[in-house]
Amino acid sequence: MEAKIDFELNYYMNTDIEKIHEEIERLRREIEHHNYLYYIKNEPAISDARYDALMDRLKELEAKYPQFFDPNSPTQRVGAPVTEEFATVVHPVPLLSLDKVNTEKDFIEFHRRLIRMLRDVPESEIDYSATPKLDGLSIRLRYENGALVLGATRGDGFRGENVTPNVRTIRNLPHYLFDDIAKKLPAIEFRGEVIFHKDDFEKLNMELGSKGEKTFVNARNGASGSLRQLDPNITAKRPLKIYLYEILYAEGIEFKTHWEKLKFIEQIGLPLVPEARYCQNIDDVKKYFDWISQNREKLPFEIDGIVIKLNKLEYQKMLGEVSHHPRWAIAWKFPSQEVITTLVDVIWSVGRTGAITPVAILEPTFVAGATISRATLHNEDEIER
Secondary structure (H helix, E strand, O other), X not given: OHHHHHHHHHHHHHHHHHHHHHHHHHHHHHHHHHHHHHHHOOOOOOOHHHHHHHHHHHHHHHHHOHHHOOOOOHHHHOOXXXXXXXXXXXXXXXXXXXXXXXXXXXXXXXXXXXXXHHOOOOHHHOOEEEEEEEOOEEEEEEEEOOEEEEEEEOOOOOEEEEOHHHHOOOOOOOOEOOOOOHHHOOEEEEEEXXXXXXXXXXXXXXXXXXXXXXXXXXXXXXXXXXXXXXXXHHHHXXXXXXXXXXXXXXXXXXXXXXHHHHHHHHHOOOOEOOOOEXXXXXXXXXXXXXXXXXXXXXXXXXXXXXXXXXXXXXHHHHHOEOOOOEOOEEEEEOOOOOOXXXXXXXXXEEOOOOOEEEEEEEEEEEEOOEEEEEEEOOOHHHHHO
């Protein structure tokens, strides 16, 4: 009789625990869904009070039942412990840089070079995808079975830093993939950029300045410095955003074009880099560059050009890469920014070989994300030449 009672008690206790676990998981998914609607789609579906109530209930249950801890829970966007240093992460797929062009003529030459290298491929088969060139910190993300398990900086392209707890604090990044296909993939990796929106960066600098703390020179340095904090609680207070523009690796799914990759990123609820564009030919790329150039000031973030990638993955594989960059992609940079300032003085600098170079001392002026106060001038023989 006692054994039967014990069995029944254990049965009901286990059933209750299972129901609690189910409620915790349901709350996590529901909150993440509303985070997606709010931070990515800009379409909030519930009131702030309702959202807070869901979060409070989840915090209550997680505190009472710590056996169900999950580092990807929405409650873990803040509160991770301080670390002494970042662990090193080896990138299985190198995160290469991009070769650059500065003029339409140079871009056309890049296009012609691809045609020559692809030989038997007709020009009509050459199409591209293009995106704004974000100016932030490059990041690699890994999801396993739909859950975020790794966030790592680019570093030198081959090794980076494990900043997973910090990445988890970024509000517009889902911790789970809800798409039926994506959440079943054993592993999928993305590359993207961590940035500040312009208005968020200005507000942050104003707050830091009002507290007597050091401000950031530009949004790029601010994003890097904010993400690479040893204390994730500091990162959580910074209004960082992340946008993805590449699938580095996917186990269980295949793509034929880069555009398919971009659409898949959007389909599974991750933040795709805004204003991505499919370009059927070289003329479409030119039009896209012109449009971005004319509208760059209207974008909420800083950009310094566009990134153009050969669309068909088969052709990308045929072209391969060199040690520094892929042959099938290029960054088309905007023309250098020009400003007027005052020449304060000219001093002479003697190099280790004895060469004497005039150096201009300028009234400090902010240009291209940095404050410039010195500039190297041409030697007399260069002027004569």
